[in-house]
Amino acid sequence: MKPNKHKASHTAEREFGGALGATCIPVFLPLTVLYLLSVCRSPAASVLQWPPPLTPAAQLWDPLAAVVIVSWITLQSFLYLLPIGKVSEGLVLRDGSRLKYPINGFHALSITAALLIVCVCLGMPLGYLFELILPLAVCAIGLSYLLSMYLYIRSFWAPQHALSLGGNTGNPLYDFYMGRELNPRIGDFDLKYFCELRPGLIGWVVINLGMLMKEVELRDSPSLAMLLVNSFQLLYVTDALWNEEAVLTTMDIVHDGFGFMLAFGDLAWVPFTYGLQAMFLVVHPQSLSTLGAAGIILLNGIGYFIFRKSNSQKNQFRRDPTHKSVQHLETIATATGKRLLVSGWWGFVRHPNYLGDLLMALAWSLPCGTSHILPYFYVIYFTVLLIHREARDEKQCRAKYGLAWDTYCRRVPYRIIPFVY
Numbered sequence: 001m002k003p004n005k006h007k008a009s010h011t012a013e014r015e016f017g018g019a020l021g022a023t024c025i026p027v028f029l030p031l032t033v034l035y036l037l038s039v040c041r042s043p044a045a046s047v048l049q050w051p052p053p054l055t056p057a058a059q060l061w062d063p064l065a066a067v068v069i070v071s072w073i074t075l076q077s078f079l080y081l082l083p084i085g086k087v088s089e090g091l092v093l094r095d096g097s098r099l100k101y102p103i104n105g106f107h108a109l110s111i112t113a114a115l116l117i118v119c120v121c122l123g124m125p126l127g128y129l130f131e132l133i134l135p136l137a138v139c140a141i142g143l144s145y146l147l148s149m150y151l152y153i154r155s156f157w158a159p160q161h162a163l164s165l166g167g168n169t170g171n172p173l174y175d176f177y178m179g180r181e182l183n184p185r186i187g188d189f190d191l192k193y194f195c196e197l198r199p200g201l202i203g204w205v206v207i208n209l210g211m212l213m214k215e216v217e218l219r220d221s222p223s224l225a226m227l228l229v230n231s232f233q234l235l236y237v238t239d240a241l242w243n244e245e246a247v248l249t250t251m252d253i254v255h256d257g258f259g260f261m262l263a264f265g266d267l268a269w270v271p272f273t274y275g276l277q278a279m280f281l282v283v284h285p286q287s288l289s290t291l292g293a294a295g296i297i298l299l300n301g302i303g304y305f306i307f308r309k310s311n312s313q314k315n316q317f318r319r320d321p322t323h324k325s326v327q328h329l330e331t332i333a334t335a336t337g338k339r340l341l342v343s344g345w346w347g348f349v350r351h352p353n354y355l356g357d358l359l360m361a362l363a364w365s366l367p368c369g370t371s372h373i374l375p376y377f378y379v380i381y382f383t384v385l386l387i388h389r390e391a392r393d394e395k396q397c398r399a400k401y402g403l404a405w406d407t408y409c410r411r412v413p414y415r416i417i418p419f420v421y
């Protein structure tokens with residue numbers, strides 16, 4: 001096949017600061033991961049400490065880390081390919097076709113958990129993940145670079161209709177960052193879908209468990225704060241994999257190409273920064289009162305309820321608007337034939353799912369006390385990410401739905417937090 005040229009979207013508006021942003025982010029974010037991990041393990045855990053507690057370069061590499069990462073990706077790929085669970089179709093693509101996806105992420109998580117239990121019982125020192133965390137992060141970052149380069153090169157042989165609309169400007173750095181091909185596959189193996197919820201997400205909770213085991217090594221039993229952080233984040237990951245099918249209608253799968261942004265985010269950013277709280281607790285133990293713990297559990301529960309209910313409502317509505325759970329909801333028509341919900345959760349604010357997610361993010365940090373800002377990194381970063389994501393989605397929806405979107409915004413004036421934003 002002849003390599004394709006950059007025809008898909010020369011005129012598409014550039015995001016993330018355009019070519020400059022796409023040049024700086026792939027340098028800045030990997031360094032941020034290594035910086036945060038180094039600070040988190042230091043006694044002061046201060047992001048403002050000068051000089052910063054950087055880890056010597058020699059300690060950033062360990063061949064064991066490379067073995068662990070390769071074995072991990074191999075295991076998760078094998079579990080992805082297992083013929084268990086149902087197969088679901090994605091949304092209709094530009095050429096009118098629909099791709100098939102295995103819905104077996106929850107099986108992958110369960111089998112991984114069973115294997116881990118066996119390995120730990122056989123004496124595998126899972127707590128060693130604490131010592132290995134920086135070399136692991138270095139390998140994951142390296143892997144996300146290699147994968148993005150492969151994705152960029154192979155995209156030139158993809159048919160035009162398989163290219164994303166946002167990642168084909170002709171600027172190599174920008175396109176490398178945004179991703180040229182929408183759904184790159186090797187045979188039936190969908191690379192973006194696999195990375196989105198498997199190695200990074202499951203890896204994140206395994207790292208958390210490693211931190212818990214390290215705490216047990218150091219202090220004989222896990223602290224209440226560590227148990228809460230592990231449980232909350234395990235609930236979040238389990239929920240994502242239990243509802244794996246829902247990812248098929250998200251922006252990442254439907255709209256964004258697969259490039260450095262998603263590869264790095266999935267393989268390095270999520271597993272190594274989302275669980276900073278657990279790592280922080282290993283070096284900086286916190287005591288938590290029963291009342292404080294109850295309040296935090298309640299906050300996480302409320303966040304989870306809003307997050308799950310609103311996501312499920314929209315997914316159900318998009319998959320089958322006549323379903324009995326959504327048919328009573330008020331909607332408005334759009335010129336595309338699709339309708340928009342204006343009552344129920346999506347009549348409360350325009351992104352109720354983000355609100356729930358943010359409440360949970362706060363609950364994950366609170367067990368770490370208020371002495372340090374570092375364990376609040378996730379909730380701060382996530383607020384910025386969701387505000388930016390909301391703006392991107394809003395722009396896309398306005399382009400898609402025109403006047404109907406404006407009507408929706410008038411009916412539901414707040415974006416994420418009622419009466420505030």
Ligand code: NDP
Binds near residue numbers: 251307314389393
């Ligand atoms: P959403 O699930 O919020 O989907 C946005 C899309 O929903 C819109 O593009 C539109 O698509 C549709 N939509 C918007 N308003 C309405 C309405 N009133 N009625 C019907 N459909 C509507 O997208 P995300 O992918 O951003 O988020 C999914 C979940 O993932 C969220 O809970 C989010 O918090 C979470 N998330 C978590 C991240 C993390 O790192 N932890 C990162 C990113 C997201 P259309 O009309 O075309 O169907």
